Amino acid sequence: MPRTVTIEFIALSDVTSSKAAARAKPVRGGPVTLVVFAGQDLKFSGLTATALGAAEEVVKRAAKTAGFTGARLSCLDVLAPAGIAADRLLVIGTAAKKDAKSDAPAQPLDYAALGGYVMGKLGKGTVHVCFDLPEAADADAAADFLLGMRLRAYRFEIYKTKKADDEANKDPKNDTLSVRIAVIQVAEARREAIAREAIAAGVVIARDLVNEPANVLYPEEFAKRAQQLKKLGVEVDVLDVKAMKKLGMNTLLGVGQGSSRDSRLVVMRWNGAKNSKAKPVSFIGKGVTFDTGGISIKPAAGMEDMKGDMAGAACVVGLIHALAARKAKVNAIGAIGIVENMPDGNAQRPGDIVTTMSGQTVEVINTDAEGRLVLADVLWYIQDKYKPQFMINLATLTGAILVSLGNEHAGLFSNNDELSTRVTAAGTQTGEKVWRMPLGPAYDKMLDSKFADMKNIGGRLAGSITAAQFLQRFVNKTPWVHLDIAGTGMASPSSEINQSWGSGWGVRLLDRLVANHYES
Known part of the structure; x- marks a missing residue:
């Protein structure tokens, strides 16, 4: 007990x-x-x-x-x-x-x-x-x-x-x-504590999701847990494989086609702004419930940690819980693409070419660069359907970000200076620190393909940057931040407020961002 x-x-x-x-x-x-x-x-x-x-x-x-x-x-x-x-x-x-x-x-x-x-x-x-x-x-x-x-x-x-x-x-x-x-100040402290209790509950939800084993938390089960937010007044839609095929989400579906567990897309909507028609803020999470690497299979050592490759999606669920529980005065969308990347006879192959929901084509060079394929379709879907104020995606995306920043900072990539500055400041306030990394045309060229509009990897160099460049192709002009949390979302160093393998990183940061700038 x-x-x-x-x-x-x-x-x-x-x-x-x-x-x-x-x-x-x-x-x-x-x-x-x-x-x-x-x-x-x-x-x-x-x-x-x-x-x-x-x-x-x-x-x-x-x-x-x-x-x-x-x-x-x-x-x-x-x-x-x-x-x-x-x-x-x-x-x-x-x-x-x-x-x-x-x-x-x-x-x-x-x-x-x-x-x-x-x-x-x-x-x-x-x-x-x-x-x-x-x-x-x-x-x-x-x-x-x-x-x-x-x-x-x-x-x-x-x-x-x-x-x-x-x-x-x-x-x-x-x-x-x-x-x-x-x-x-007892009354004042109790009043302030309402929001903190909501945030704590959101972090705990995210930690629980990351810590769960993949045989318990697979895409369908993950979607069911996200649906529990309905109790707080959150609208939750779950798209199955048939619905995603109809939308043309072929890159997301391609990642999960080797698994016996069907993929899901979950969209959570919290409508708390005074103006119900106000543009929402949006948060998108990578939810790979287990990542073997697919046909480009990972080394066996440490593969058990890949149950945590859904830490971005876990953060988004925890964040929407926190916003709803504290009745944040904002319209917010949380979207998570949930898949399992397995190497069976139906799995996606290196060299396959797939068409994204945007219509752009991708040559899959490495099936272990799967998170960006999931996010590509989700980002396009959210910016196209909901026209949000901004999009922030979180993903345990690349080992390269660990080489660059270790476990102390998440990598931040952005097409918008104001949003980037605000996220950085919120990270400093909460201790969930980020460090801005570069983007640019020279890195973008590394994704050029001989056979399709782009490749899904750019080679050994600048791996976290080319991954971000890939994602940027699916956001159009929407202000956007990509947070690569491979070093902070799981197996991060112990701290005074976290002794768990799953850290729940990002819930406090993004809640603070919303509280600082986007509530009406």
Whole structure:
């Protein structure tokens, strides 16, 4: 049974008053933990000092012994602290490290990362977080702190039937964590938290989808899960093979024709703008539920990771959930092309020529360059039918982007400077960073084919760029951004807010983009 985690806001006075700890009702069978925050040289806010009372002197002695100075994302753990009615006291540092070689101001405190860090220190029982920091922290910061806790608490353990040795004797009924974040502005924090809870749920949906094995999450099942968004008022249309053939989506269908699992196209529409006729914003995701490479088969080592080749589509589903759950005042479209790339006797061959929905023809040189073939038809369909303000597509598209940017940034390619700048800024704000890469006619020529309008690969050099150049041929003049998330959508480095293989990357970034610029 997975751990149950509840998080709520309470009044700061419920923690800082002298009788608060005695009134607190701990979870049955669990310890009580008090979390406070300290700045540089153990600087506490006035209300935190009140909450500590006589225990402040105990903290200072323990800190001196442990060498704890209040540095950002550091922790002093005091068991059975004298002077407060708690079984455990966690003192969390918030002070930025000063760079003696630079005059640049210290980076602002990332409250989501702080929340994730604190969650990583917790086990079970009742936790009172005295959210009264030496730095100014408003209701918005408290809501970000809650978001970080939610994201760090995520676990994907539904297929584990045995617990680790250190958990074997736990009573599942008591494996419960109740977190109460004590703030000054309770009503404001609860109001801000509504949107953060929606975003957290969207990220969790994306992570769950990426983490699922391909024998469970195949195209038809993926489409069914996307249809669950109807509960939030999202309109969901699912196109099957017959419908896509009628539309001429031959490149998308060509990728999936070697699989026993039929392909799907899912279009999700959230209509939240005040003006129902306002042009929508649109997000398109690559959804290859498993990628063997097809006839151009991949090496066996690491092929199991190709269950995550649908991280772009997972992000789009999570994003539309987040927008609908927080009732974003925007008209938004999410579209995902869902296929399985398998090498059977009916599979697409290298050298095949296929006609896209746009009418352009493609010579398939390598069947492992399949994501761009899926996206080509979906991009054309969305820009032609819905005339959106912009299109942003996400795809675990190329290994080349890993060579260029590693796991720290997603590659950004765009035909529009304003949209590119806005996406980059939203990435900086949320920590889901992007780096703009070039496009140009010289790269485009690398796709020239002797037999068709274009090839689906441009050779060994500039692989992520030529992939983007390929996609650009299907967007016309619509403002467009392509995010290559091969390094960030799955198997990305652990962080304070994510310990999962599937990161749910992009949900927070694109939600912030919409909130910053496109809600009416």
